[in-house]
Amino acid sequence: MKDKVITALDLTTVEEAEALVALLGDEGVAYKIGYQLFPLGGYALARRLVERGKQVFIDAKLLDIGSTVEKGVRSLTKIGAHLLTVHADGDAIRGAVEGRGDSHLKILAVTVLTSWDQEAVTSHGITDSVPDLVLRRAELALKSGADGLIASAQEAPVLRERFGSEPLIITPGIRPAGSAAGDQKRIVTPSEAIANGASALVIGRPITAAESPRGALTKIYEELEGTA
Numbered sequence: 001m002k003d004k005v006i007t008a009l010d011l012t013t014v015e016e017a018e019a020l021v022a023l024l025g026d027e028g029v030a031y032k033i034g035y036q037l038f039p040l041g042g043y044a045l046a047r048r049l050v051e052r053g054k055q056v057f058i059d060a061k062l063l064d065i066g067s068t069v070e071k072g073v074r075s076l077t078k079i080g081a082h083l084l085t086v087h088a089d090g091d092a093i094r095g096a097v098e099g100r101g102d103s104h105l106k107i108l109a110v111t112v113l114t115s116w117d118q119e120a121v122t123s124h125g126i127t128d129s130v131p132d133l134v135l136r137r138a139e140l141a142l143k144s145g146a147d148g149l150i151a152s153a154q155e156a157p158v159l160r161e162r163f164g165s166e167p168l169i170i171t172p173g174i175r176p177a178g179s180a181a182g183d184q185k186r187i188v189t190p191s192e193a194i195a196n197g198a199s200a201l202v203i204g205r206p207i208t209a210a211e212s213p214r215g216a217l218t219k220i221y222e223e224l225e226g227t228a
């Protein structure tokens with residue numbers, strides 16, 4: 001159950017991130033490191049976490065011409081991380097799959113950001129509903145070779161219905177009951193997300209900004225135990 005919660009290390013410094021990892025101890029098994037930390041020693045932190053046996057998710061949200069993504073991902077495989085985000089574009093996903101070669105890095109396609117609601121989708125001139133856009137982008141990404149999808153757990157049931165049990169479906173926008181949504185729009189509780197078919201949950205502020213991050217994580221595990 002613990003490997004179903006990926007704690008987002010969206011912190012200001014690597015020292016703060018290391019302190020949180022130390023505080024969570026054996027309770028924390030999977031971590032996401034984003035570009036906020038990349039120029040501040042984030043890649044070295046990622047390597048250390050891999051060496052300590054943690055699951056490491058590099059959140060780079062790549063979107064570029066295919067050949068550039070391919071070369072970038074080839075470099076990123078040197079970290080030894082397990083998961084990497086690329087936006088759900090055919091060329092970008094194919095480039096990423098080529099670049100990861102025979103490493104164990106799994107490519108996750110970002111479908112529609114969980115901070116987007118229908119109004120945000122429409123503001124981009126897109127006429128699809130949010131679930132239709134998630135499905136359209138998921139189909140493109142999986143056809144292009146992605147190992148999994150990033151979406152809201154609100155869409156997990158339709159994604160499972162369409163694509164079956166194989167693709168990883170990793171869901172941010174997770175909010176335990178009573179916690180602030182912040183800038184997230186398509187939110188789901190941890191237990192609902194797993195019940196909806198999510199493979200793993202990305203959770204940041206409900207853990208990192210809690211008075212007791214370890215207590216918050218333990219409480220999330222307790223909530224998930226109830227769904228097992």
Ligand SMILES: O=C(O)c1cc(=O)[nH]c(=O)n1[C@@H]1O[C@H](COP(=O)(O)O)[C@@H](O)[C@H]1O
Nearest residue numbers: 008085112113114150172173202203204205
């Ligand atoms: O790719 C992601 O991880 C991601 C995709 C998405 O659609 N929504 C989303 O919130 N995320 C990331 O998931 C984390 C969510 O953090 P909290 O909102 O603090 O739980 C952040 O690091 C976001 O960058």
